[in-house]
Amino acid sequence: MSKKDKELFIDIGVGLLLGTSIIVALFFNKEVLSLFNSENKTESTIEVVLEKNTINKTKFGFDIKKYFFEEGRVKPNEILGSILYWEDVPYSKIEDLVQKAKNVFNVKQIRANKKITFVRKDSCGDLQSLIYEPNDLSYIVFNIADSVYVKKEFRPVETKVEFATGEVHTSLWNSMKDNDLSISLIDKMEDALSSEVDFYHAKKGDQYKLLFERKYIDGKPIAIGRLLGAYYYNTAPKFAFFYESKDYQGYYNYQGQATKKAFLRAPVRFSRISSRFSNRRFHPILHRIKAHYGTDYAAPYGTPILAVAAGTIARKGYGKGNGNFITIRHDKTYTTTYLHMQRFGKGIKKGVHVTQGQVIGYxxxxxxxxxxxxxxxxKKNGVPINHLKENFPSPEPLPDSALTKFYVARDSILELMKSLDYLSDTTNHQSFVIYKKIDSATVKP
Ligand SMILES: [Zn+2]
Structure with missing residues (x-):
């Protein structure tokens, strides 16, 4: 990251430090586990499964005791045919594989430097199978011995629930650098608590605790999943609990009121305000005093631009001054417009419905x-307004009929956070605890 980008991060003024990211595997006693037994399980309740020491018994679907695996990389200018030719695969079989690959994977997309694995029955035996890995999420099996076939497989993605505590010491940039933590986790916390905490005024000594999912492939973290519970102490303790049922989904505080604002504060993550809303300002290009009925957010080329709230695309176009722009109608009252886009987001066109946080352009x-x-x-009722000064209507609270179920979900998350907080404090303050898996899913790119 360049020095300028670094300054952008410091400018945000949100100083978070997640402490040292020590990963501790904890074995839970029965009391802790019994807090989450199946009886009080609702849609949102977390199922606790003790982390098992699982050792993979297969690799690419082949028994690791019966096969040998030789790993390498595709060399420049290598193609499927040449790789297999040097493995003494008969030409007829190569042709058969290329035919069979047609509906599975385009063999012309094999690229230099990608991982390949040769699978054999013994260390110098004939090739059983060739595995090509186009990315971390999937692999292609070109099977040669026994029967000739081609298949694409997705690696199982493991989701673990993790707990992190931290204290504000310095800038967000420093905490990211020092702790190798995903920005998306901080994003999710800010979103979940956006109507409860003013993160632009985070100060030294603020504390937070987060319960969240992280996705792994082969033990390697690949992404942050859902944030399940967030606690933030600034002037008073604030909570956001993730709740999902047939009719509701979102973040709610202890009482069941939504904690996520109806409008995001900015359409670009970690941007810097380069020009504020004003009725008079000097225009840098036109060189004259002109009102600025908007807020400029400076960010690197290609940074995603997000819809600040759900709505319908009312206009999409190009203007000499505005460049590529989009206008979203959110409701009867509010519209938002985004100017100077490099390009539009996927599927963005007039009349399309967008969700809050959806990428609408770059x-x-x-x-x-x-x-x-x-x-x-x-704009509010057609009149330009400064969105940073607007008091938006509060998000809808959960209705009384949904509260009983919500309380059960809330309490299970809270109890879990409390137990983990206690355990992490006694082992190592500000520790980072991995304690369980809840499911395993398959992510398709
Ligand atoms: Zn502007």
Whole structure:
């Protein structure tokens, strides 16, 4: 990251430090586990399974005791045919494989430097199978011995629930650098608590505790999943609990009121406000005093631009001054407009419904712009307003009929967080605890 980007991060003023990310495997006693027995399970309740010491018995579907695996990388200019030719695979079989690959994987997409594995029955035996790995999520099996076939497999993704505690010491940038933590976790916390905590005024000594999912492939972390519970102490303790049922999904506080704002504060993550809303300002290109009915967010080219709230695309177009732009109608009252986009998001066109946080385009400098930024405009009943000064209507609370189930889910998350907090404090303050798996799913790219 460049020095300038670093300054952008520091500018945000949100200082979070997740302490040292010590990974501790904990074995739970019965009392802790009994807090989450199956009787009080609702849609949101977490199922606790003790972490087992699982050792993989197969690799790419082959028994590791019966097969030998030789790993390598595709060399420049190598193609499937040449790789197999040097393995003494008869030409007829190569042709058969190429035919059979047609509906599974385009063999012309085999790229230099990607991982390949030769599978054999003994260390210098004939090739049983060739495995090609186009990415971390999937692999292609070209089977040669016994029967000729080609198949694409997705690696199982393991989801673990983890717990992290931290204290604000310094800038977000420093905490990311020091702790190798995903920005998306902090994003999720800020989102979940957006109507409860003003993160622009986070201060030294603020504390937080997060219960969240992390996805793993072969023991390697690949992504942050859902944030299940968040606690933040600034001037008073604030909570956000993730709750999901047939009719409701979202973050709610202890009482069951939604904790996520109806509008995101900014359409770009970790951006810097380069020009504020004003009725008079000096225009840098037109060189005259002109009102600025928007807020400019500077961010690198290509940074995703997010819909600040759900709505329908009312306009999509190109203007000489505005460049590529989009207007979203959110409800009867509010619209938002995003200018100077480099390009539009996938599937974005007039009349399409977008969800909050959906990528609608990418930061650029099309139209009259000195550098990459989004000029973000909000109108209330057709009149431009400064969205940073607007008091938006509070999100809807859960109805009484849904509260009983919510309380059960809330209490299970809270109890879990309390137990983990206790355990992590006694083992190592600000520790990072991996304690269980809940399911395993398959992520398809
Ligand atoms: Zn602007």
């Amino acid at each position: 930061v650029g400098s099309t139209g009259l712009a000195t550098g990459p930024h989004v000029c973000f405009r909000m």
